[in-house]
Amino acid sequence: MHVPDGFIDAPMSAATGVVAAAAVAVSLRGARRELDERTAPLAGLVAAFIFAVQMLNFPVAAGTSGHLLGGALAAILVGPYTGVLCVSVVLLMQGILFADGGLTALGVNITDMAIVTTVVAYVVFRGLVTVLPRGRRSVTAASFVAALLSVPAAALAFTLLYSVGGTTDVAIGKVATAMIGVHVLIGIGEAAITAATVGAVIAVRPDLVHGARGLQQQLKLRVNGELVDAPAAEPAPVAARSHRGVWIAGLVTSLVLAGFVSFYASADPDGLEKVAADKGIDRKTEEHAVADSPLADYGVKDVEDTRLSGGLAGVIGVGVTVVTGSAVFWAVRRRRSDDTSPVSTSV
Structure with a gap:
């Protein structure tokens, strides 16, 4: 659902840029509360994983494909504020390095793909886990529903933005019907990927x-014929439970998906591209500012072998995203540590 340059006019692009900048600023502050010794090292990995899975377009209808948006997955794994930052990092890397998503439309893409999906998914997720039985299965089920609803919500948000700032005169009702219809199907794929990933990490x-x-569900013990709450187990010290194994497994998985599995992804246009072509939204599409980038269109320039070119681009993208994301989240984490450290005074 990456919006290219030329779909949305300059005033709306500027307005969404302001919204995106404000949301990122708020998320940077909110992420200080979410990131700790456990999650800070993994947030950059979540961004890299989302980048990798977004390369895996899957068929959803005749001549149409879809891919993960990632807002729900990021929000559930590392928190909503950090989730907005994760998806924003991915969109920034895609726009600058791979000419995927317009640079003037970066505010539109962050608003639609990072903010809307994350907020909608997390609100739905928190609402479901409060009414479902407490347990891991409930978290996985809530993840599925939250991810499923986040995708058509993003499609609706794009339609609303286009109704105000679109550069072509089209029937918005038909655009909305087409966008929401195809993205409900894409949402099923998003839901399956999100639930499977969340379930695997929870396991x-x-x-x-x-x-x-x-x-965690409170354990019960039967004492003298009555059920009583079992004493809570002492949590293992954070330092004693290394996240290194999860981090390595996640990074290897991301590299394999981007470097190898992506070759077998569907070549059909995604939901937005298909609707844009069918409804005439793309008549004023502009060439990307970095269309001549060495990594444009997810291939390495001057590498003739298609499989090798795409695989190398995917591996480079995962590497750059994990490094950039990790640097951002470590800086946020360090800022939290500085804010909470005691202030020494001298007389």
Whole structure:
């Protein structure tokens, strides 16, 4: 659903740029509360994983494909504020290095793909986990529904933005019907990927899943014929439970997905591209500012072998995203440490 340059006019692009900048600023402050010794090292990995999975377009209808947006996944794994930052980092890397998503439309893409998906998904997720039985299965089920609804919500948000700032005169009702219809199908794929990933992490390290905190079901013991709450187990010290294994496994998975599996992704246009072509939204599409980038269109310039070119581009993208994301989140984490450190005074 990456919006290219030329879809949205300058005033709306500027307005969404302001919204995106404000949301990122708020998220930087909010992420200080979410990031700790467990999640700070993993937030950059979440961004890299989202980048990798976004390369895996899957078919959803005749001549149409879809890909992960990632807002729901990021919000549930590392928190909503950090989730907005994760997806924003991915969109920034894609726009600058791979000519994917217009640079003048960066505010539109962050607003639509990072803010809307994350906020909608997390609100739905928190609402569901409060009414479902407390447990890991409930977290996975809530992840599925939250991710499913976040995608058509993003499609609706794009339609609203286009109704105000679109550069072509089209029937918005038909655009809305087409966008929401195809993105409901894409949402099913998003939901499956999100639930599978969240479930896999919960199975090995539930303490690393932001959305699963505080949801452990209280154990019961039968004493003299009555059920009583079992004493709470002492949590393992954070330092004693290394996240290194999860980090390495996640990075290897991301590299394999981007460097190898992406070759088998669907070549059909994604939902927005298909609707844009069918409804005439793309008549004023502009050439990307970095269309001649060495990594444009997810291929390495001057590498003739298509498989090798795409694989190298994917590996480079994962590497750059994990380094950039990790640097951002470590800086945020360090700022939190500085804010909470005691102030020494001298007389």
